[in-house]
Amino acid sequence: MSCIEHKTTASPHNGEAGRDHNPFDVMAPRAPRKTPVDRKNGKHVKANDIPPQGVYLPNNNILAPHMKSPEYVQLSTAAAITLGIMGGRMYGCECTRCLNLLLTYPEGCRANCAYCGLARHREADRDYADRNFIRVDWPAVPMTDIIDIVARDPENSPFHRMCISMITHPRSEEDTFTVLKQWTDRIDPAAIPVSILSNPTTMTRDDVQRTRDLGADIFTVALDAATPGLFDRTRGKGVQSPHKWSKYWDIMLEARDIFGPQKFGAHIIVGMGETEYEVLNLVQELVDLGGHSHMFCFFPEQGSLMDHLPATPRDQWRRVQLARYLIDYRDARVEQMRFDDQGRVTDYGIANAELADIIDEGIAFRTSGCPGKFQDDISACDRPYGDSPPSDIASYPFAPKKKDIKRIRRQLDIPVTLE
Ligand code: SF4
Secondary structure, eight states: OOBOOOOSSOOTTOOGGGOSSOOGGGOOOOOOOOOOGGGGGGHHHHHHOOOOOSOBOOOTTSOOOOOOTTTEEEEOHHHHHHHTSSOOOBTTBSOOSEEEEEEOOTTOOOOOOTTOTTOGGGGGTSOGGGOOBTTBOOOEEEHHHHHHHHHTOGGGOSOSEEEEEOOSSTTHHHHHHHHHHHHHHHSOTTTSOEEEEEOGGGOOHHHHHHHHHTTOOEEEEEEESSSHHHHHHHHSGGGTOOOOHHHHHHHHHHHHHHHOTTSEEEEEEESSSOOHHHHHHHHHHHHHHTOEEEEEEOOOOTTSTTTTSOOOOHHHHHHHHHHHHHHHHSOOOGGGSEEOTTSOEEEOSSOHHHHHHHHHHOGGGBOOSSBOSSOTTSBSOOOTTSSSOGGGOSSBSSOOOHHHHHHHHHHHTOOOOOO
16 A cells, blocks of 8 residues: 655645645635726726627737627637637647637626636726636637637537536526527537536526536536635635535536436635545545546636635645546545545555556546546546646646656655656
8 A cells, every 4th residue: 555654844846835735724815805886897898888899819908898698708718729719839738628618798707706817806907808717818709700610520620528617697597508509509519518617606407407408418516615614715705705515516416416427527626725635525425426526726816816825735736636536537435545634645545556557647637627539537628727837737738748757756755666
């Protein structure tokens, strides 16, 4: 069995102050400031009423046009490059395999999640269409333009999946249905399956059913926080945000009923103050329900209420990434693992040789999310550099190479045995 004693001295893989994990006390968001009345609800974008003219590339120095879903959606920089709408190259990747779409409105998302670049408090200084989200810009594009490009040859598209991210807005259900229907009317979901990243706060069981009836393949819930206390602190009443842990679970259980095993899951951000034991218990709970966890490494998003806090130290992240992969795809159980008095993994509960093989395969350290067309444990949603800079990769958007595996092993504190 692989048993690891954690060092108490600072290591180059540790975060600030030599910590090898982000403890709860350190990870407190700052309080949101009051938004001036003339900046609330996208008021000036609506007042200026500048007509959109096709693709809008985020630019905080010009007035954002008056764009809204379902006619317009935003898409990740990686998806825009892959579609040919934007120029640019991504370190180590030719393209992304997931077309991530985000509903868009001048009012933006009405929630205030502390780690998120799209949060409501940002209306004080940045229009919604200009906000960074998971470290990148999100250009706005007419939905019909996107469908026209992909519908030319869906079978041979670089995209293995499309995903609609709902935000917290009174129109988000209706517009999700419209965007989904427009897509499935022209693109066979068997060629490019669709995932829904839902907004449980405003959804009912019927809404979940409707996404299934319109052709969605997987339904996910962004729990993001790993415990009810952290959820409340980062996306509930702690930051004047409307979300409730219990509602997220209710909708996820509806999705389990409607979509079935392996077709639902939850997003979790690692390193916001939970222990490794807590997050891995949640991973186990999801697997026991028949679902999957999709993991993100906490990164202090610029402009968010947590942008002053440390990114998750690589030690903590790698341990959780590896243990989560073992639970999700290799039939390991959290009960077989061992943890120290701070909840850190000390033993993965499987034989050393098997663990070494799994580490060397590298899949455990790739971006996790809904599957693409390669194999079940390789995510279509590769989100290049959504949770780290390319200089210190957290989630690998490509198959880690030998030198990457050596680095990962050092970060895990497991001896390097590769040549
Ligand atoms: S609901 Fe989603 S998009 Fe809105 S602030 Fe929270 S995490 Fe960001």
